[in-house]
Amino acid sequence: MPSAPPSPHTDPRAFLEHLYQAAVRRALPLHGTAPFLPAPPRGRTLVLGAGKAGGAMAQAVEALWPADAPLSGLVVTRYHHVPPRPAGLASRIEVVEASHPVPDAAGLAAAQRILGLTQGLTADDLVLFLISGGGSALLTLPAEGLSLEDKQRINRELLHSGANIGEMNCVRKHLSRIKGGRLAAACAPARVVTLTISDVPGDDPSVIASGPTVPDASTCADALAILRRYGIAVPETIRAGLEQGTLETPKPGDPAFAGHAVHLIATPQQSLEAAAEVARAAGIEAHILSDEMEGESREVGKVQAALARAVARRGQPFARPCVILSGGETTVTVRKQPEGTPRGRGGRAGEFCLGLAQALQGQPGVWALAADTDGIDGVEDNAGAFVAPDTLARAARQGLKVDQHLDRNDAYGYFSALGDLVVTGPTHTNVNDFRALLVL
Incomplete structure (x- = not known):
């Protein structure tokens, strides 16, 4: 039996990671194969x-x-x-x-x-x-x-x-x-x-x-x-x-x-529903935006940041506390860099988190996790990344600027320095992007 989720109020990151694990667990092949095997x-x-x-x-x-x-x-x-x-x-x-x-x-x-x-x-x-x-x-x-x-x-x-x-x-x-x-x-x-x-x-x-x-x-x-x-x-x-x-x-x-x-x-929708069920069991209402989101990762992050800010500030369109879930497959257009500039590292989930953090501007009461359900974000060793209200402040203390990392497509370098990479290793399944925003 899956363990009970950590409290979203005392450990938001652990709670979001628990939702991600529930989504992955639902997509494991052994769970869905038997009904479809022919004689x-x-x-x-x-x-x-x-x-x-x-x-x-x-x-x-x-x-x-x-x-x-x-x-x-x-x-x-x-x-x-x-x-x-x-x-x-x-x-x-x-x-x-x-x-x-x-x-x-x-x-x-x-x-x-x-x-x-x-x-x-x-x-x-x-x-x-x-x-x-x-x-x-x-x-x-x-x-x-x-x-x-x-x-x-x-x-x-x-x-x-x-x-x-x-x-x-x-x-x-x-x-x-x-x-x-x-x-x-x-x-x-x-x-x-x-x-x-x-x-x-x-x-x-x-x-x-x-x-x-x-x-x-x-x-x-x-x-x-x-x-x-x-x-x-x-x-x-x-x-x-x-x-x-x-x-x-x-x-x-x-x-x-x-x-x-x-x-x-x-399917992605089944995994999002599994995560929503776990959140609701913990007393947090869950809203699934879509399992079909596409577009530039950083821009999707900015749009979802606007939604989270509206929920946090005005309780619209959803009441707090809640989790906002989405899936799909966003894209990253790799920017050309000047000669001699180190190439950035990272994938769709990390770039989404960079765009999200930039647009949230440290909004109190909002935490987020974005990760690929196969456990690998692009070609790196992380599944994704985590964003907290103090992400930009902690980055500033280390001299990290989110816009510069976006210019270099370097989500990995940014979140690695903060200790906010989500690392799971291969999960042995793949229903693509998983994103969860927790608004308390």
């Missing part, structure tokens, strides 16, 4: 998958699948994201590790092996595909004419451009031999059942990890427009393929998807 087929069951929750999802299937039914497969997850194996749980699915958010040779090798395992499947066989956030980078198999180095550069430039997750994954689908429904087509004539943990606003399975097993409604023209919008170059053969439509993905209605099923086993 074992007449043939064999092949488990394939990719994502930050891949290791935990594989273990959930191993724990729930009948011991006397054949089970094998291969799943790729992020480095250091394989959970400890429970005592007595037999290993029947191979789990390998690769790089995220920029793909590497290990991810390429895993994708090649996964595609190879689809050969020779029959109509009596079942493919269980386990997908979670991060799968796009981890399951990388570039289109013909595109090298791994090209894919790494394009991925890196997309991450720094401010493009949203839908835009990034549209490009990824059309520059891949495995994404955008192509893996499902390769599994024919076997039946495919996809179990997915959503990390995207709107929970669209075609966007989660670039939808390897679901049809894709986006087009080559869409991908080309996104590349042009953000000024991202591609090799001439790839540009021509996009212009001519030869890199098109399988579309809705394609017979390759007949009889297939997709199930969401965990």
Whole structure:
């Protein structure tokens, strides 16, 4: 049983961390997998998958699948994201590790092996595909004419451009031999059942990890427009393929998807509701703004700061005490720095907290925590950061200026110096951003 939450009045930070843990706990694969597992087929069951929750999802299937039914497969997850194996749980699915958010040779090798395992499947066989956030980078198999180095550069430039997750994954689908429904087509004539943990606003399975097993409604023209919008170059053969439509993905209605099923086993909204339930049990009213928030992280932080100030000062639109919760996937546009300037460190959650702290201006009675539910904010070792009424004052005593750290995209340096990083380690799931503002 989860422990009782710390008092929000005596330990606001511990209380907010408790809400975050409740959100993460709700998204763990073992909690949501059983209702969606099909019966074992007449043939064999092949488990394939990719994502930050891949290791935990594989273990959930191993724990729930009948011991006397054949089970094998291969799943790729992020480095250091394989959970400890429970005592007595037999290993029947191979789990390998690769790089995220920029793909590497290990991810390429895993994708090649996964595609190879689809050969020779029959109509009596079942493919269980386990997908979670991060799968796009981890399951990388570039289109013909595109090298791994090209894919790494394009991925890196997309991450720094401010493009949203839908835009990034549209490009990824059309520059891949495995994404955008192509893996499902390769599994024919076997039946495919996809179990997915959503990390995207709107929970669209075609966007989660670039939808390897679901049809894709986006087009080559869409991908080309996104590349042009953000000024991202591609090799001439790839540009021509996009212009001519030869890199098109399988579309809705394609017979390759007949009889297939997709199930969401965990979503951002479910995790926000779990956190809200814990807050209410502690006597604090909880309000969920949305699980689909997007936009520049710092700007979302400023908007939520305005809301928190209105609650703290006027009791509108919510009465105090309360917790204001939100999820989704914000973005960070990395600013160019003068030559010789050290590059900032940090991710979406930290940048949200910088924007929030700047706009709160030390507002009494407001505390906040923002963290990624996978336990990693960007590429750093923290999940996110914590903001308190005295954040700016403590920073000023150390000579830290929030606007300068925003200019450098250096949330990590700012909150590390204050001792206000939230560090959890990998959580083995991923329903994206978690934000909680406590107003007392």
